[in-house]
Amino acid sequence: MRRIRRVYVEDSNTPIYRRIAYALGAEFGRCGIEVALVNPEAFDTKTYLELLKGGRSAVYVANAGSNLIQQRVPGQDNYFFERFAGRVVFLHQDTLLGGLGVLEGVAKLTAWIRMAERSIHLCIEPSCITALQQLGIAHVHWVPHASETPLTNPQTSEFHCDASFVGHVMPSRHRARHHAPRLQQFIDACLTLRRLDFSQSLHERVKAHVDGALEGIGTPVDRTLLGISQQEWVRTQISLQTMTERGWLLESAALPSLDIFGGDPAYLHGVARREALQVAGVRTHDPVYEPRDIQRVFRGSRVNINYSSLQFDHAVVNRFHDITMAGGLCLTDARSGLAELTDRHEEVSFRNVDELRDKVAYFSKPANMKKRVLLIKLLQADVQNRSGYPLLVRKAMEALAALP
Secondary structure (H helix, E strand, C coil), rough: CCCCEEEECCEEEEEHHHHHHHHHHHHHHHHCCEEEEECHHCCCHHHHHHHHHHCCCCCECCCCCCCCCHHHHCCCCCCCCHCCEEEEEEEEECCCCCCHHHHHHHHHHHHHHHHHHHEEEEEEHHHHHHHHHHHCCCCCCCCCCCCCCCCCCCCCCCCCCEEEEEEEECCHCCCCCCHHHHHHHHHHHHHHHHHCCCCCCCCCHHHHHHHHCCCCCHHHHHHHHHHHHHHHHHHHHCCCCCCHHHHHHHHCCCCCCCEEEECHHHHHHHHCCCCCCCCCEEEEEEECCCCHHHHHHHHHHEEEECHHHCCCCCCCCCHHHHHHHHHCCCEECCCCCCCCCCCCCCCCCCHHHHHHHHHHHHHHHHHHHHHHHHHCCCCCCCHHCCCCCHHHHHHHHHHHCCCC
């Protein structure tokens, strides 16, 4: 591979993608590579295409499906990333197709196939790797998530929360049921399975559901392409139930005290609504945005609860990393990837509501404070050693070096 002279990292108005972009840029810079931050709002189609045309010896990092580089060129059937003269790194830290419709998904998958020889895909979810490889895309690699949160020692006193949840959650009574009967029955069955055991994988069930629907349609190649896009779409429909499933979990746990920061996401859409969990002991607070404020919540809670989005079977989301690095204790729904991140995975994961309730009670006891602090420090060491932006950038550089 030609020497990398410059890396383009795209800015975003979405806080999490902006933080990831800045952290990636900083790490590439520490590797001695010139980094250019691309502000998509500063370009029109013509000037952006000129930028892409001039990047022959450069690498463009796309860390979100909403990035401008991942959009179609207006009035054409190809994508901006196909116009980039250099190499492209697709970092998939969310769903593979970002909730696209089935036909839109097929179009993007086809474009990735056209780009396969000068791009790499880094995925946090192994099923995404399998899907891309089935399409003949060879340069695909697994990576863990990462955190921009600086290492902070855990608190031992003056906690402002016993248990906290940061993020969007809705009462379970708002669970949506608006699909065709066969699909709705399938979604309900998946949710029932997960409620019984949070560690259960849904990928093979989704694949079997879609394969059955596509049996006999088109050529094997057509079925593979359409099937992967359909699987992604079905998984998105399941994932849309995440907020009410979080509500079900927190309602069922009936913890003595729980502080929710965020809750109803209606404010994001300009809707004056504030649905809250109607459970004794639950207090709902305004969402927190600034990293330092969020970190104070993580560190100042005896226990932090995470419930991963339903699109993930394996991946440990960056919420776990953020809480741990901030000096907090994160109890998370059991994900198979947690064992790859830390040897203490059994201590901080729960497979059902009873396990969550028991672990919250255990780590909330003052008598177990020393064990809690030691556990956090051991988790911090594991997160530092087995994940992070240095590892992510190293994996990207190694994968780029293997391109033709």
